[in-house]
Amino acid sequence: MDFAFDARTEELRAKLLAFMDEYVYPAEQVAHAQRSGLESPWENVPVVEELKAEARRQGLWNLFLPDDTYGAGLTNLQYAPLAEIMGRSPQIAPTVTNCAAPDTGNMEVLTQFGDEAQKKQWLQPLLAGEIRSAFAMTEPDVASSDATNITTRIERDGDDYVISGRKWYISGAMHPDCKIFIVMGKTDPDGADLRRQQSMILVPRDTPGVTIERAMRVFGYEDHYHGGHAEVVFDHARVPVSNLIGEEGGGFAIAQARLGPGRIHHCMRLIGMAERAIELMCRRAVSRDAFGKALAQQGVVQNWIADARVAVEQLRLLVLKTAWMMDTVGNRGAHTEIQAIKIATPRTVVGILDRAIQLYGAGGVSQDLPLAELYAGARTLMIADGPDEVHQRSLARRELKKHR
Template sequence: MNFDYTPKVQALRDKLVAFFDEHIYPNEQAFAAEVARNRQAGNAWVPTELIESLKQQARNTGLWNLFLPDSERGAGLTNLEYAPLCEIMGRVPWAPEVFNCSAPDTGNMETIERYGSEENKREWLEPLLQGQIRSAFLMTEPEVASSDATNIRTSIVRDGDSYVINGHKWWSSGAGDPRCKLLIVMGKTDPDAPRHQQQSMILVPADATGITVHRPLTVFGYDDAPHGHMEITLDDVRVPAANMLLGEGRGFEIAQGRLGPGRIHHCMRLIGLAERALELMSKRALQRVAFGKPIAAQTVTQERIAEARCLIEQARLLTLKTAYMMDTVGNKGARGEIAMIKVVAPNMACTVIDWAIQAHGAAGMCDDFPLAYAYTTARWLRFADGPDEVHRNAIAKIELGKYAQPADSGPF
């Protein structure tokens, strides 16, 4: 495995770093202020003018659609090449949208690219790639433990040339954005089929009759406007049969193809977020004086800074190994590594950000610094795309499978 930057990646990385220094970091307070103004005016769900203006600058700089490996529609980067770029974008939670590289759109675009028809791609993928619309992914449901996706109750029933959808979803990230025009919905087409062949995924226009967006769900008090995580019901929603992705009963197959890249993208961004937290912690520790000397001179602070560096480097190496394996043996072959990094990265980020908050004192808990929201982001990612417990179980099963013996072979 060679993790050196290729000349192409190094050039893009240099551009990204310069873009952040010139346009992202100086506008962090401006972004928060614009969202606050929209909220005070009575509509927090208005897309920010700041991000829209920065998008054009990103496109002009050649920093657009950097994901989509093995596709002529993207930048032509492998997962391994994308990793250091995604890490930089993750240093500020709202920044990935500037480059059209934010969730859930990236996962949805990859889904349509891999599994959609040419008509699906023309109608939905092209506008998403151009940044003209946004999208949401509807999988989780409030009535069941959605960590076991076989529990999903939403029904997708064939009726002539259409499918009729009924169900109740929540944590539908992106559905609060007024630019959200597409929902990818997972539901059951055949409850009597084998357990992992009951589910399917289908494309649903966000303005289809029968869709009701009930409320945004807050994450530790944040509503993430104008993005949002919404609770939605679908009542007799009718869509063309051609909107079915890949075919009935193949929802789990699509989910594995979609969630693998989505999970590692989250981890790439989390490493950037943890790096930013360590940077802020170090600067704060050097500036603040307590008990007659800088906080940086306190042994406990030095231990945390050292441990944070170790944790970040370990997570980064596992992320890069996982990306390499996805490129070389595919998402299925890398499923163990994907599960491992999905456990490691959010927990690492939570720890590092928590230490950074401690170094900032009471200031670390308010929005004068980006740490409180950073911690919220890291903490909810221990649930997104599968909770820690599910991934740990998967890792354990793979490990135990190495030593399992045939039933008739005896104990030795």
């Protein structure tokens, strides 16, 4: 593996770093102020919409998508340092570059598995940033860490499918521009193969029988920029058979294909979050005195900063190795590495952010700094896309198998 960035990556890094300095960081407080003046917290924020146009003008758009027919055509290794930069402002930067979840994963699903009609109706407007989307998989009444537990039904009725079930923490569903759900449910609940019972289907948000029951908060945050999270009821929602993605029974495989890139993208951005935390720690340490000397001279603070730097460098190497393997041997070949980064990155970054918050005291938990919101996002990623324990279980089995 070559650790040097190629020419295209260097060019995009330079443009993105300049875009962050000139537009994104100054927009953070502006966006918060503008949102507080809106009639609904879910409305589009003017400064964010302005930045979308600027990002697109600069060619910083759809960088996540490796398919050069639809996206930038970057490899995972090329995208990694760019996602890291965007992770330094995870609420705004991914959104204004059209690189925010859950839209990214949904666009990948439609690119890989959608038919031409589905791509024309839903993928094209998503790529253009004209609409948003949601991915409806998690359910409140079952252990959704095991996707075979899902109870939502997708039943064939003539030329239609009828969807019934309850989902929650459906990211993106609260956004006013969310027009389409990708819903995972069971078409064959009694099938012998537990991983062939599920299917995925496109359900327009305005379909009769689809009800947004409430917004779900994460540590008190509503995550407005990514479209929030919602509890959604599908009460005999009826859509055409042509809305099925792929084939009946293919839902589990599609979910796994979707989650691989999603997991590494989260880890890439988490490294950016950690880098911003270290930067804020250092600024605080050299600007504040306590007990007769600067915080930067306190041994415990020096240890926090040193340990954080070591941890981030380790994580970055593991994430880059994983990205390289996904590019060279595919997601299946990089399965162990994907699980390793999903276990290691969120928990390590949570620790770094916790130290940064401690260093800032009351300011660290306030809305005046990004640390509290970054912490909430990082801690959530120990659950999202499969909780740590599921990945540990699978990874341990893989290791033990070598010795049996």
